[in-house]
Amino acid sequence: MGKRKRLSVVSLIRNSESRAQVQEQQETSAQHQEQSQAQQLGQSEEVRGIGGEQSQTSAENINRKKVRGVTLMSEIWELPEGQRVNVKINSLYQPVGEESTCLCRFIGTMVRKAEFAPINYLNWYEMPNNKKEEMWSTIEVCFLP
Incomplete structure (x- = not known):
């Protein structure tokens, strides 16, 4: 490892x-x-x-x-208030570098949680906008572009 x-x-x-x-x-x-x-x-x-x-x-x-194990991203979920992970972006506004991998993994853990993305919606178009906004605000709290 x-x-x-x-x-x-x-x-x-x-x-x-x-x-x-x-x-x-x-x-x-x-x-x-x-x-x-x-x-x-x-x-x-x-x-x-x-x-x-x-x-x-x-x-x-x-x-x-x-085996790989479960991705928890506990270091991001437990960040002290007022701290964010700095994600570098390229000219096309795509995240790059090690922090971009961290961002993708964090989003993956977030959408597996029932309070953010309930399983009774079959696709993103059916998902209510307030749930999407809640996920976006959580990402903004933890990550800084």
């Missing part, structure tokens, strides 16, 4: 006290990421018993098929 790149998050907070709080939150989230990476490394190493035998748990881990 590759190392995650850090997204460019823009702070919209003006006063210095709030900025200090945001910096503390960023530092604690960075420490949490380092700890989780260390735990992942510890889990991926083989555990050998006496005489060089592999333990049963490591043998089970080797036989498991690697």
Whole structure:
């Protein structure tokens, strides 16, 4: 698994006290990421018993098929108020770069949530405009063009 790149998050907070709080939150989230990476490394190493035998748990881990998993985008949903992800756009107003991938994944998680896109509408034309506006305002809150 590759190392995650850090997204460019823009702070919209003006006063210095709030900025200090945001910096503390960023530092604690960075420490949490380092700890989780260390735990992942510890889990991926083989555990050998006496005489060089592999333990049963490591043998089970080797036989498991690697899967992609669920896309949650929790780092975007849990952004502190006043911070946005800066998405670069090209001359045709198309998102480009790493942040554009993040934007697409976020939209994918949003449309899977029943409060944004209920399943009783078969296509986007039948979807009420207030639901579409609610999704758009959520995207504007989290992302900055």
